[in-house]
Amino acid sequence: MLKKQLIMEKALELFSEQGFEATSVQQITERCGISKGAFYLSFKTKDELVLSMVDYFLQQFIADIDHVVRSSFAKEVLLVEFYKSIFQAFKKHSATARVFFNEKVFAKKKELFNKVNAYEIDMSKSIIYMLEQLYGEALQKNKYDVMYCIKGFMKSYAQLFIFSNIPLDLDQLAKSLAEKTDIIARHTTIPFITEELIQLVNKPCEQEIITKESLIHLIEQTIEMLEESIERESLELLKAQVGHTTYSRPIIKGLIENIRLRQDCQWVAYVINKYFKF
Numbered sequence: 001m002l003k004k005q006l007i008m009e010k011a012l013e014l015f016s017e018q019g020f021e022a023t024s025v026q027q028i029t030e031r032c033g034i035s036k037g038a039f040y041l042s043f044k045t046k047d048e049l050v051l052s053m054v055d056y057f058l059q060q061f062i063a064d065i066d067h068v069v070r071s072s073f074a075k076e077v078l079l080v081e082f083y084k085s086i087f088q089a090f091k092k093h094s095a096t097a098r099v100f101f102n103e104k105v106f107a108k109k110k111e112l113f114n115k116v117n118a119y120e121i122d123m124s125k126s127i128i129y130m131l132e133q134l135y136g137e138a139l140q141k142n143k144y145d146v147m148y149c150i151k152g153f154m155k156s157y158a159q160l161f162i163f164s165n166i167p168l169d170l171d172q173l174a175k176s177l178a179e180k181t182d183i184i185a186r187h188t189t190i191p192f193i194t195e196e197l198i199q200l201v202n203k204p205c206e207q208e209i210i211t212k213e214s215l216i217h218l219i220e221q222t223i224e225m226l227e228e229s230i231e232r233e234s235l236e237l238l239k240a241q242v243g244h245t246t247y248s249r250p251i252i253k254g255l256i257e258n259i260r261l262r263q264d265c266q267w268v269a270y271v272i273n274k275y276f277k278f
Helices: 003-018 025-032 036-042 046-069 075-092 094-102 104-108 110-139 143-163 170-187 195-205 212-225 230-241 249-260 263-275
Strands: none
Touching (some): 003 025, 003 036, 003 094, 046 094, 046 110, 075 094, 075 143, 094 143, 110 170, 230 249, 230 263
């Protein structure tokens, strides 16, 4: 296990047991069995550790959403698979989500607040993409309203997985929410959320621009984790295209598809997709 990953996992255990403020770096290092020096080689402060934990959780969450909405599911089951994926992610990462839902102190940290909101913008874009695939022009005026309804369903029902140990029928929940969403999408006649309003809301917390340097660094980090494979070769080719595009867009899109289906490459695929504006 990588040292950073070990620190994040053990810190999460301590945050779950006694809260963020009550947990010291010393306690984290003792739980990891490492020195303070080793901790500070990975993270400059406890706040930086928390930001990395949020990044790690939300990157996986957003990548999972984007993977589903861009997959080749039939339209009849896309909403069901979307909701199923969402709640499987909440169930899988319930310990992390429980810490972040409970810790009011996180809301006071501007950098963390802005980071979460930036990921929220990315999630909204993926949902809009899905709605456009499902309903096309018929939903043009109402798609932002429906997107907000979907996000409301996600947040409300997620609490069942985060704060309850009751066994829940995930398939039934996904089908139920898909049915509700379809009814709203087909029968809403009075839209409230407009594209202009979305832009005003999003402007203060837009995601950082993906730079050539940051993307190359992310690609190189991912390549280091991979053995010789079609995914590694595709990433090498994509790295060469960053900032100096010579391939056609269909070829670049095909290379992205080569890596998108692999679980540990979904985030880098998502970021590359954004960089090339697909």
